[in-house]
Amino acid sequence: MSDQEHPTRKPGARAGALIGLGSVVVIAVVIAIVAVVVWSRTDATPAARSASTAELSSPTPTPSPAPTGFPANHAVYDATALPQANVFAVLPQLPVDAEPHASFAGYTARPLADLAPIWADPLGDPVAALPREYRYGGTTVAVIEKQNDWVHVLLTGRQGIPSAGNPAQLTGWLRTTDIELAPIDVTVEVSISARTIDIVRAGVPERIASDFAWGTDQTPTPLGRSFIHLTEVTSFEYARGLPTVYLSLQSPTLDGFGGQDVAVTAFHYHDERTGAISNGCIRLDEAAITGLAELPAGTGVSIRP
Template sequence: MGSTRRTGRWAMVAAVAVLLAAGGAVLMTRLSAPAARTPASAAPTMTAPSPSASPTPTPTRTPAPTYDLAGVPKVDVFALIPALHTDAHPSQKLSGEVVRPKADRAPVFASPGGEPVAYLPHTDPYGGTTVPVVERRDGWVKVLLVGRAHVPSHGDAGQLTGWLRADDVTTRTLPAQVEVDISKHRIDIVRGDDRERIAGDFAWGREETPTPHGRAFIMMVRAAPSLAYTRGRPVVYLSVQSPALDGFGGADVAVTAFHYHDAHSGAISNGCLRLGASAITALAALPPGTPVTIRP
């Protein structure tokens, strides 16, 4: 009889163990339920836990690659960088959007991707670091640049272009642009729909030393006391250089500029645009990077 009772107890313990192993959650629900008995025919109920909201993943951005720029040339007025291309669309209008490097140096590319072929400094004694945008692609801006790919005696000396990463530059839009029309003898400063005629008579390059045509920008504004013909008035230097002269005045550059000269009418210059006093004053008030378009 005792053996039978012990056998029954062990059977009950075993049954409870099975229930705990297989249905522990059900047992806990019953133990936590109110004291009223659950009818034998009713199935026990459970409340499913509310699924916790999955946190929104924070997008990760792949850091832009860094480059060792020690071995590439600086983009400045003296540079000759044959790896960069000259402007393929010089007659297209500029938007007024300009950029400037955020850091001391921004890598310059011949085309988006690849390896840099030069760098654009944040500051330079001769300016040319605030540059107009001529095209945008995803993450990239194509800009006009100072310097040349070649001197005229060795190749195309036209206006340079290059690509910068958009993350490497700050962007703003300048309110004014300058439009020069040589055949119509007029120079205008254009601000939106407003057009200010600052010159109806000026001088431009002779046939053998022509003024370059197309789009460019103001590189810097600086007085040049050594140039007596300016009579102390500022010179507005442009990003583009002579299409005919390798250098000028003993220097190895031939920069085009707006400047004052007593004689300022007709095709008489070495390529620069000679103006009267009021026109030079108006142009000298414009900031570096201001787009300039010269039409023949």
């Protein structure tokens, strides 16, 4: 066959074939890279994926609240060597209430053991002891401040008798580890100028008296906060067999009363019960004293002018 019999070859045919082959190679490489990337993401272990998710979603830990108040004291003391805080005690080593018209903390406290040490200053040593049992009450006390490790409480007794010291409401500190702490949502509010007495339960007042008798100028009713330390039926004729509700406050002017070396303020019944006529006690009618007598020991009482 002569050369003229061969088919004629077109220019550029081979170049086009090479270009087409190159495109295929590039596409294949791109597909391979995408596959590797996808495989590397999907092939991660469940644990690794969980850890990654946790790093993104874990909340910032909330720090524990710092303890409030005085530091804890775990020392052991011989409370039997300390003078007892009771209605007859005169304890100049204990402070009086610095905020007599402040509110209560909403708790009562009572010793777990026979005696609980009492501090004037929680950074020092105890100076008195609170009994768990006492014939004349005063062992369940009102709390006026609650901390993590301590409670500030009102106490029976006096810092001094009126003629030789300060007879105002005593206070002290107890360790929370030494006491039974119980919530209480009731208080008593007395206004001498308004002639009203309310029992306040969970913030809701109930008017129990719109008239009563209180102390004279020479023997005034003590003002400020105190607590019910004893309720009992006495033999006093004027009480007519109804209960007398004794408070932790004592007279600001009388060293003693009725032959006793105490002058405790109380709510009680009396036939004459209007105006400034008493020795400091608050005289009420039968319904009012009956209502007050139902309140538990340690109930806070605020008496305002």
